[in-house]
Amino acid sequence: xxxxxxxxxxxxxxxxxxxxxxxxxxxxxxxxxxxxxxxxxxxxxxxxxxxxxxxxxxxxxxxxxxxxxxxxxxxxxxxxxxxxxxxxxxxxxxxxxxxxxxxxxxxxxxxxxxxxxxxxxxxxxxxxxxxxxxxxxxxxxxxxxxxxxxxxxxxxxxxxxxxxxxxxxxxxxxxxxxxxxxxxxxxxxxxxxxxxxxxxxxxxxxxxxxxxxxxxxxxxxxxxxxxxxxxxxxxxxxxxxxxxxxxxxxxxxxxxxxxxxxxxxxxxxxxxxxxxxxxxxxxxxxxxxxxxxxx
DNA sequence: CCGAACGTATTC
DNA sequence: GAATACGTTCGG
Numbered sequence: 001x002x003x004x005x006x007x008x009x010x011x012x013x014x015x016x017x018x019x020x021x022x023x024x025x026x027x028x029x030x031x032x033x034x035x036x037x038x039x040x041x042x043x044x045x046x047x048x049x050x051x052x053x054x055x056x057x058x059x060x061x062x063x064x065x066x067x068x069x070x071x072x073x074x075x076x077x078x079x080x081x082x083x084x085x086x087x088x089x090x091x092x093x094x095x096x097x098x099x100x101x102x103x104x105x106x107x108x109x110x111x112x113x114x115x116x117x118x119x120x121x122x123x124x125x126x127x128x129x130x131x132x133x134x135x136x137x138x139x140x141x142x143x144x145x146x147x148x149x150x151x152x153x154x155x156x157x158x159x160x161x162x163x164x165x166x167x168x169x170x171x172x173x174x175x176x177x178x179x180x181x182x183x184x185x186x187x188x189x190x191x192x193x194x195x196x197x198x199x200x201x202x203x204x205x206x207x208x209x210x211x212x213x214x215x216x217x218x219x220x221x222x223x224x225x226x227x228x229x230x231x232x233x234x235x236x237x238x239x240x241x242x243x244x245x246x247x248x249x250x251x252x253x254x255x256x257x258x259x260x261x262x263x264x265x266x267x268x269x270x271x272x273x274x275x276x277x278x279x280x281x282x283x284x285x286x287x288x289x290x291x292x293x294x295x
Numbered sequence: 296c297c298g299a300a301c302g303t304a305t306t307c
Numbered sequence: 308g309a310a311t312a313c314g315t316t317c318g319g
Contacts, residue, residue: 217301217316
């Protein structure tokens with residue numbers, strides 16, 4: 001597997017230290033690929049509907065070099081700001097998260113009718129999520145298939161907000177939503193059947209934050225830039241103070257875990273996005289119906 | 296059992 | 308608000 005990227009952190013590029021036991025892989029098998037470079041709002045507000053979504057999903061050349069030094073291949077439109085260069089890497093997990101929530105709100109499998117109904121009914125979303133998980137794990141996942149899967153080989157395609165089909169990798173579901181141990185929006189993402197699905201996949205209820213009402217440790221998303229980093233900087237306070245601090249290297253701290261699941265920022269962010277997403281979805285449906293009336 | 300690391304309280 | 312310390316959870 002070549003997805004574990006040793007990304008040179010802000011501290012020092014030549015640092016070659018690695019702690020005794022550093023997880024080189026995402027914590028879950030379904031988190032093998034990450035190519036979700038932007039916030040949904042960015043997708044939505046894209047000035048050009050003709051922009052190949054594929055381009056958005058591809059890592060930057062810099063990211064490519066980091067992963068495969070000998071295999072440089074331009075994989076996205078140059079006009080897009082290089083969010084991959086962000087030191088935070090927030091966009092990765094964030095985008096997945098946002099997309100996930102968009103799916104909750106208005107998974108629009110095909111028709112504009114459903115797009116209109118999306119905001120009211122979560123049933124299609126739940127079913128879609130379950131199906132996505134089902135065939136998502138079954139598919140091939142070799143490194144060479146990465147590109148294919150990202151674009152066309154993904155298990156679930158649906159038409160979210162751009163008016164164009166968007167490849168929605170089923171891995172995003174467990175990736176973005178189901179890891180939120182606090183259950184703050186996991187429950188919204190899936191019902192009991194969804195949880196059972198994951199449990200059936202091998203994730204213990206405890207690891208999913210389901211087992212008890214007590215505080216559960218969340219897990220690293222395994223997808224964000226810090227998570228994909230393999231080496232500790234050995235220079236940050238967390239590294240220097242590991243014995244007493246019990247903290248992971250600052251530059252390896254998962255972006256998801258940095259957020260407070262139940263914090264005010266989180267809530268407002270979610271609700272804010274929800275409003276925008278559903279608003280957009282409804283607007284899209286309306287626009288389409290208008291267009292249908294017009295033409 | 297032990298090490299890693301998350302969550303949270305405390306300190307600065 | 309950041310840094311630190313410690314209890315706790317979790318996986319090997």
